[in-house]
Amino acid sequence: MRHSGVLNKDDVGLEKVQGVTKTSDVYRVKDDPQGDSSMVLQAQEDIIEMKDVFSVKLKRRRFVGQKKGGTVLGITIFKCLNKEENKLTDCAIHLNNLSEDHCHTWFRHLKEILNGFQNRPKSLKVFVNPSSHKREATHVYYEQVAPLFKLADIKTDVTVTEYEGHALSVLKECELQAFDGVVCVGGDGSVSEVAHGLLLKAQIDAGKDTDYIPTPVRAPVPLGVIPAGTTNILAHTLYGTKHAVTAALHIIMGHTQAVDVCTFSTPSKLLRFGFSAMFGFGARTLALAEKHRWMPSSQRKDFAFIKTLADLKPEECELLFLPLQFPQEDSPESDRKKKEKTKNKGSKDQWQKIQGHFLNVSIMAIPCLCSTAPRGLAPNTRLNNGSMALIVVKNTSRTEFVKHLKRYASVKNQFNFPFVETYTVQEVKVQPRLKSGLDAKENTYLNAASAEGNYPWNIDGDLMEEASEVHVRLHPQLVNLYGVNTDDLESSQATCKCI
Numbered sequence: 001m002r003h004s005g006v007l008n009k010d011d012v013g014l015e016k017v018q019g020v021t022k023t024s025d026v027y028r029v030k031d032d033p034q035g036d037s038s039m040v041l042q043a044q045e046d047i048i049e050m051k052d053v054f055s056v057k058l059k060r061r062r063f064v065g066q067k068k069g070g071t072v073l074g075i076t077i078f079k080c081l082n083k084e085e086n087k088l089t090d091c092a093i094h095l096n097n098l099s100e101d102h103c104h105t106w107f108r109h110l111k112e113i114l115n116g117f118q119n120r121p122k123s124l125k126v127f128v129n130p131s132s133h134k135r136e137a138t139h140v141y142y143e144q145v146a147p148l149f150k151l152a153d154i155k156t157d158v159t160v161t162e163y164e165g166h167a168l169s170v171l172k173e174c175e176l177q178a179f180d181g182v183v184c185v186g187g188d189g190s191v192s193e194v195a196h197g198l199l200l201k202a203q204i205d206a207g208k209d210t211d212y213i214p215t216p217v218r219a220p221v222p223l224g225v226i227p228a229g230t231t232n233i234l235a236h237t238l239y240g241t242k243h244a245v246t247a248a249l250h251i252i253m254g255h256t257q258a259v260d261v262c263t264f265s266t267p268s269k270l271l272r273f274g275f276s277a278m279f280g281f282g283a284r285t286l287a288l289a290e291k292h293r294w295m296p297s298s299q300r301k302d303f304a305f306i307k308t309l310a311d312l313k314p315e316e317c318e319l320l321f322l323p324l325q326f327p328q329e330d331s332p333e334s335d336r337k338k339k340e341k342t343k344n345k346g347s348k349d350q351w352q353k354i355q356g357h358f359l360n361v362s363i364m365a366i367p368c369l370c371s372t373a374p375r376g377l378a379p380n381t382r383l384n385n386g387s388m389a390l391i392v393v394k395n396t397s398r399t400e401f402v403k404h405l406k407r408y409a410s411v412k413n414q415f416n417f418p419f420v421e422t423y424t425v426q427e428v429k430v431q432p433r434l435k436s437g438l439d440a441k442e443n444t445y446l447n448a449a450s451a452e453g454n455y456p457w458n459i460d461g462d463l464m465e466e467a468s469e470v471h472v473r474l475h476p477q478l479v480n481l482y483g484v485n486t487d488d489l490e491s492s493q494a495t496c497k498c499i
């Protein structure tokens, strides 16, 4: 057998015995007492690429109740298959042979090749949020994902979170070097907490002051997302689908890419690491939804959306931003240093200011694909292009604002309105303006501010409340995420019909 990474008909003779299911084929390796492995493949499928194989097992005949031993019948190869709409599925190929020695040789050879894939994880730290969406994350993990991890011989250390902030406190104490990756099973809120925890722990381990981190260090291991929440924007952006098995297979196959990350800070402290934020409409909607946690999740989100739209109000604020000085092409990871150099060239006098009344301000380091916006909330940025999209929606009528929102679901450009401005930026400072001469109650009515003067922020689907200026900085390719490049995904249709 050649170690070309491909099993083809010149390497091995496999006789297809019987098709079992769509995803399970049975072949018989022609009996070859010499152990000669250059046999002829007689099945319809000529080639099995080793890069698509994630597990090999010895197949045995066992009696009912027998746990160990048993007659070796052959080997089973488990392979990852591409289905339609960006979905992946697993498939089993059974190879039968009468010689036990022959089967063991094949098993060892294939195992050796699989062990040679350095980027595939062997040990994962897993967080499951049992309260996500309709409380199905635990089921999704144990029924759909854990069996695949076991098949791929991946060891797991699972924490089922018991309260908000649990994943963060476990990560702060976690010895990350014991794992090849961290996985979060839940919605955007959970993923946001785990991503923040992973990056914060990296800073703590590097001895950084966690209140002020101008140049954070990279996360030491990749992060994987298994979608099981009400909103799954990050999973959708990475896999092009909300499909737990697809996500698990990308993790098993070790498909990773470096992704840009933002830090969100006040003048005195770091609030969060994250990928995207909304201030104004997107944040008010989330704040209202959080107040109605007792409602079923999808209903809560639709209710909050409609109610916030009915009470549409602009936010008065000042935006300072540092435009990207030298627009960069989408470039591979090797350009990271070049990007950082570019970034440092931006001097303070290049800051630009706009102020006024804004319905929504989005600051996004990644395109943020979701079922309601298949091309993304920020289709004008990439996962790792070293910049953020700043999307400013100025005050306008509700009718015009709804037209703008509807465009997210269509193929038309959602930014092609006189009241929408977009910028490609490296840094943004958002300073809300409390109206002078008004008391806290009046300010709460006119602005989104709480009685304490705090403004809601929607950071990766997680609600944050801040009174002071929020400074958003981009850090190119700070974390590796399991998944594929958004540009390689098939585009899908919008599924939201609520406006």
Ligand SMILES: Nc1ncnc2c1ncn2[C@@H]1O[C@H](COP(=O)(O)OP(=O)(O)OP(=O)(O)O)[C@@H](O)[C@H]1O
Residues within 6 Å of the ligand: 129, 130, 131, 132, 133, 134, 161, 162, 163, 164, 165, 166, 185, 186, 187, 188, 189, 190, 191, 193, 228, 229, 230, 231, 297, 461, 462
């Ligand atoms: N056991 C728990 N009980 C309650 N909340 C938890 C628990 N574990 C984690 N959380 C918190 O639940 C929040 C929401 O989780 P997640 O995003 O996974 O679910 P979701 O259904 O998508 O929620 P959302 O409505 O926020 O989109 C996260 O901020 C997380 O910190």
